[in-house]
Amino acid sequence: MSKEAAPAPVTPERTTPSIAPDGLGRGLFAATDINPGQDVLHISIPFVAVLDTHQLGEVCSGCLGRRQLENDDRRLKGCTGCQIVKYCDRTCQAKDWKFAHSLECAIFQKLRPRILPINARAVLRMALRSERQKYPPQEVELFRQLETHIKDIREENPAQWQRISISSKAVKAYSGVEMKEEVISAYGAKLELNSFNLTNALYDRIGLYLHPYAALMNHSCDYNAVVGFDGDELYVKAIRPIAQGDQIFISYVDTTNPRPLRQKELRERYYFRCRCTRCEQPGDEGNDEQGPTDSAAAETQAYALLSRTSSDSSSDLTPHLPAPNDLATDISTVLQNLPPTRITTQPYVSLRDELIAALLARQRYKAAFAHAAVRYLRIDPAVYPREIHPIRLVHAWALARLAVLLSQGVEVTHGGEDEVALERFEVNFSLVLWEVLRRLVALEGRSCAVPGFQGLVGGLFGQVQAEFAAAGLDPRRMEGQIREEFGKVGRLVEWILDGKV
Structure with a gap:
């Protein structure tokens, strides 16, 4: 082993691997009682982590965007060798160079302007680091034991197997490693079945991530832990009490989706059927069955609209493009005709997320705030009942950021009568902003958000507090006014749900 192959920092003291019941293979089990919000697992060095192709020019390949969240104006500098990857500065460049880029830079240079797809770049890194013995032996052994499901892939998804095979041939040809092609294919299969969506601290996907110890965790739609990333650090936190x-x-998968959709995705990607309580007990989810007022045609239209959006970053092939001009109008039409009982079910939950994104893209901040308020007050408490859930926290942050813009009087693009009508509520966005941030700060220490997110919240709350103090105001003594402003926001939400906008 080389001197650089020191064991990767992993904090598994709260977990232990063991054989899982019900044919689930191996799993991780709690070695002690774990409270909500506590770390179940923390891994500070990945086995492999790579950016989506369209993120290579936008996200630092050294810190994986962590420092960019702290400074939006940070300008990245390209690697002078390959000119493919970019970095915040020499510190980030040195970190990535030592980890893996020194092994792949010359290969990227030869291929330029072509760029290998994300899975091929990940397998290339793993093959190069493996051959040079840069992995700790315990990680190598864990990785060796991971399932490949190659037989299932070949029989049930020939297109997936073809993609793995083509990538393996490319990695073998470009890398010059002595590793056999079938071994490289096994690497590719393990990557596809065991990798995580790599996200930033705001849960936006930026790439993929793999660590063989984290890959031991099994799936349940009735999960007790959630995964988050802060740069290249992985955090698994308890979403509810976990007993030793x-x-x-x-x-x-996205557990807000109905059971048939979840089962289909699990079978097609992971080759198993979920038998958790949510999947095995019929009638336990209102989202699984259409209500009497639900329209199959409306649902079909909603899914068609979702397929048109460009914010699904699961694909590495298509860069994010601005949503079509008529997208917000089409989505609004569907949501306006939606029965109130269906606003917390899919596909309408995701459709409202896409509407907010489309409104933001067109600087229609008031309308975006209105729908973000619907999500904050009416949808998220039902879809994510635990207030410490990271998605719920990120949505609260989005509402706060919109309140920042509107409190500062940022010029907005008026979309028509709806923008003008929203002004009737005369919301004091500064007080709403302070209260949303106060609630987020109050959860610090027991939330499931990663440290980077908590840092963003704390930093903004400090700025807002300072601005109030400079004006001689103390929001802590303005409880009555804050309740009044949230009453206005509540009336705005009812106005939206009555189909006025």
Whole structure:
């Protein structure tokens, strides 16, 4: 082993691997009682982490965007060798060079202007680091034990197997490693089945991530832990109390989706059927069955609109493009005709997220705030009942950021009568902003957000507090006014849900 192959910092003291019941293979189990918000697992060095192709020019390949969240104006500098990856500065460049880029830079240079797809770049890194013995032996052994499901892939998804095979041939040809092509294919299969969506602290996908110890965690739609990333650091936090000896479950798919959709995705990507309580007990989810007022045609239209959006970053092939001009109008039409009982079910939950994104893209900040308020007050408490859930926290942050813009009187693009009508509520955005941030800060220490997110919240709250103090005001003594402003926001939400906008 080389001197650089020191064991990667992993904090597994709260977990232990063991054989899982019900044919789930191996799993991770709690070695002690774990409270909500506590770290179940923390891994500070990945086995491999790579950016989506369209993120290579936008996100630092050294810190994986962590420092960019702290400074939006940070300008990245390209690697002078390959000119493919970019960095915040020499510190980030040196970190990535030592980890893996020194092994791949010359290969990227030869391929330029072509860029290998994300999975091929990940397998290339793993093959190069493996051959040069840069992995700790315990990680190598864990990785060796991971399932490949190659037989299932070949029989049930020939297109996936073809993609793995083509990538393996490319890695073998470009890397010059002595590793056999079938071994490289096994690397690719393990990557596809065991990798995580790499996200930033705001849960925006930026790439993929793999660590063989984290990959031991099994799936349940009734999960007790959630995964988050802060740069290249992985955090697994308890979303509810976990007793010593309980298995750690995370979700591999979006559990807000109805059961048939979840089962289809799990079968097609991971080759198993979920038998958790949510999947095995019929009638336990209102989202699974259409209500009497639900329209199949409306649902079909909603899914068609979702397929048109460009914010699904699961694909590495298509860069994010601005949403079509008529997208917000089309989505609004569907949501306006939606029965109130369906606003917290899919596909309408995701459709409202896409509407907010489309409104933001067109600087329609007032309308975006209105729908973000609907999500904050009416949707998230039902979809994510635990207030410490990271998605719920990120949505609260989005509402706060919109309140910042509107409190500063930022010029907005008027979309028509709806923008003018929203002004009737005369919301004091500064007080709303302070209260949303106060609630987020109050959860610090028991939330499931990663440290980088908590840092963003604390930093903005400090700025807002200072601005109030400079004006001689103390929001802590303005409880009555804050309740009044949230009453206005509540009336705005009812106005939206009555189909006025």
